[in-house]
Amino acid sequence: AQKVTQAQTEISVVEKEDVTLDCVYETRDTTYYLFWYKQPPSGELVFLIRRNSFDEQNEISGRYSWNFQKSTSSFNFTITASQVVDSAVYFCALSIMDSNYQLIWGAGTKLIIKP
Amino acid sequence: DSGVTQTPKHLITATGQRVTLRCSPRSGDLSVYWYQQSLDQGLQFLIQYYNGEERAKGNILERFSAQQFPDLHSELNLSSLELGDSALYFCASSVSGQANTIYFGEGSWLTVV
Numbered sequence: 001a002q003k004v005t006q007a008q009t010e011i012s013v014v015e016k017e018d019v020t021l022d023c024v025y026e027t028r029d030t031t032y033y034l035f036w037y038k039q040p041p042s043g044e045l046v047f048l049i050r051r052n053s054f055d056e057q058n059e060i061s062g063r064y065s066w067n068f069q070k071s072t073s074s075f076n077f078t079i080t081a082s083q084v085v086d087s088a089v090y091f092c093a094l095s096i097m098d099s100n101y102q103l104i105w106g107a108g109t110k111l112i113i114k115p
Numbered sequence: 116d117s118g119v120t121q122t123p124k125h126l127i128t129a130t131g132q133r134v135t136l137r138c139s140p141r142s143g144d145l146s147v148y149w150y151q152q153s154l155d156q157g158l159q160f161l162i163q164y165y166n167g168e169e170r171a172k173g174n175i176l177e178r179f180s181a182q183q184f185p186d187l188h189s190e191l192n193l194s195s196l197e198l199g200d201s202a203l204y205f206c207a208s209s210v211s212g213q214a215n216t217i218y219f220g221e222g223s224w225l226t227v228v
Contacts, residue, residue, distance in 0.1 A: 045219035
């Protein structure tokens with residue numbers, strides 16, 4: 001069965017701290033795609049990153065970085081030097097051919113950055 | 116700005132009524148998706164269209180219907196509204212619907228009173 005687990009329901013840190021959001025996925029497919037989306041309090045869903053299963057290189061974009069490890073079926077997201085504007089709900093999602101490439105969503109992690 | 120445009124942004128209506136949500140996909144995208152996000156159920160996939168044809172169906176109620184027009188814009192029709200239909204409705208689009216990135220609009224907040 002395919003599934004995405006974001007075990008952290010809510011994380012609260014003080015501004016400038018680093019924070020890692022965990023994402024563990026399950027699939028038997030060898031070809032799959034992983035995504036992270038951000039949903040700030042205003043409600044929109046913002047695309048952050050897409051990764052395919054053949055590319056295990058870690059990615060860094062400014063203060064954001066992603067660690068993809070197939071061995072542990074994880075695709076974790078780290079925010080370095082967090083800022084109040086990073087406060088949002090973050091969703092991890094999986095896309096596979098068997099599900100017609102529909103996004104299989106994690107439950108989301110609510111991140112609160114305190115000033 | 117994702118390039119996906121949704122109208123209206125906010126809507127308040129009474130139970131039993133019917134509303135239409137409208138979506139314009141990103142330029143060049145042929146696939147449109149509709150999602151519902153309520154407090155208790157998270158993100159629920161409703162339906163997907165590709166170039167005017169229905170491609171996939173999710174947890175869409177019979178009271179709801181959608182279509183994608185020749186100009187690729189899409190509408191989601193919600194009828195016989197109930198209090199439980201109050202939610203944030205997202206439209207999203209992608210190039211082809213085959214493992215492409217799906218970009219979301221800002222959503223339409225529907226409140227049924």
